[in-house]
Amino acid sequence: MRAFGVLVVASAVSLAACGGSKKDPATQAQPASSAKPVATAAPAPAVAPPTSEEASLGIKSFQSGDVPGAKKHFEAAVKKNPKDADALYYLGLVADQAGDKKSAEENYLAALQQRPDLDNAYVNLGALYIEGERINEALLITRQGLQKNPKHPGLHLNLGVGLATKGDIAGATRAFEEATRLAPEDPVFQVTYAHWLVVWKRTDEAAAKLRSARPLAENNVDTLGAIAKEMRLAGAAADCVPTLDKAIAIKDSPELRYERGLCKVALRDEPGSLLDFQMAVAKAPSHADPHYWLAGRYAVLEKWKDVISEYEAYLRLAPNGPFARTAQERIELAKQKSGGAAGGKKTQQGKATPAPKK
Incomplete structure (x- = not known):
């Protein structure tokens, strides 16, 4: 059985790489579920509306949580028009979230072939490649996306993760700095950057990024949990506990209890850690x-x-x-x-x- 712990920052932008609700829904993915890493990219700039009625219906179903219904609409759209980029993109997203990486890759590539300006397809495909440890391919597709839109923060974030994974600290730092500059209000960009700062032993810088991210997270439990974990790893356990206090007050879970227990161990709070681990065991x-x-x-x-x-x-x-x-x-x-x-x-x-x- 896998190790048990609170949600962690992804090694790349998450499968739902373009979460958000203020942009054109035709170009957006939905936020990752609680079972996924919480690192997400900013939504791409709005582009043209969906090219077919079926694709529009599929997007509405997808946004309402009816993924099977959405898939049927997208498949119908592609059957009518194999070049429907929106439907192809969303079929990739549905497959991605279902764990069918091969179909996701094929559909993302097909969508890009039809519409090379579809930023989110570059972002999600790059994340898929990084998750599969196909780093060179991830960097290639990400750089292709940046040629189309050099100011897309999610693409810079993926570039940073890819370069960091290959050990290019200087290049990754530049990419993360640009990503966070372009998306200053998105806490996940700060958390992702902080994650790698911890890896690079730059813990003071990481803690500072995480403290900046915490108010931006507002009441997002997954993001608060990721911030808290990175705070603990950065040696900022005193910041970790109140962050998890807030998350647990919103939605109690065994993962959050377990992570808070670890933070309390670091603070030598034996009674507090005992209670949290007992609760984590009881719940899971x-x-x-x-x-x-x-x-x-x-x-x-x-x-x-x-x-x-x-x-x-x-x-x-x-x-x-x-x-x-x-x-x-x-x-x-x-x-x-x-x-x-x-x-x-x-x-x-x-x-x-x-x-x-x-």
Whole structure:
């Protein structure tokens, strides 16, 4: 089972790379679902209305959440006119969100062949390539898009991610700076840039970007969660907790509880972290990582039976997980300690043996 954690910034612009509601809907994607990374690009400038009635109906269905109905309309539009760029683009988007990357790529490329000015197709296709670790292709399609529209912030963001992935820090920095300059009110651009600043060990700069992004996120829980995680990774745990306090007040979730627990561990808030990990486990018992961290909190309290139970739960769920070896070692240590007095086995000096951490 995959590692459990709060939503993270994508390595590229998300599948729904053009979220927003103020531009022509014919050129927009919808915001990513809560199961997707939250990094999204700014919407492209409005272009001509859809070229067919079927495409227009499909867009309305898509925006209302009726994805199957939308797909039928887009397929009907393409059947009537194989060169309908809007329908081809949206078929790519539907496939992209469904995880059908091959169909998504084919439809994005077909849309661009018919309408080379379709910025969002460049953005989403670049993101698809980055997600698939096809970085050279991502950079190529992104640069082609920038030739058409050199002021599209989402394309500069994808360029930054692609260059950062290849280790070109200077080039990536220039691209991120341009992306955030062009989209100063979009918090996700700041978060994406901050993510890479953390990777580059420029944590003070990252924390500053994240503090600027937080008020821009307003009540977007996914974005607040991503900001909080990057704050923790940047060493700004004191900023992480209030950010998650706000997110959890809007919509409580095991992911947010787990992330806040990690932030509280960094702040040495044992009671607070214990409660958050307990809640995360209660809300999502099938996820491994909260069990691991909850075991560590029980170890601080010398509740050895609970320590063993939680580490064993972690190993059942993630037998090959990143903490598996440590969990097994700590189970053995906890078993040794549970064999003594309830408060922990005493040393020869009469002092309790230190409990295993984390």
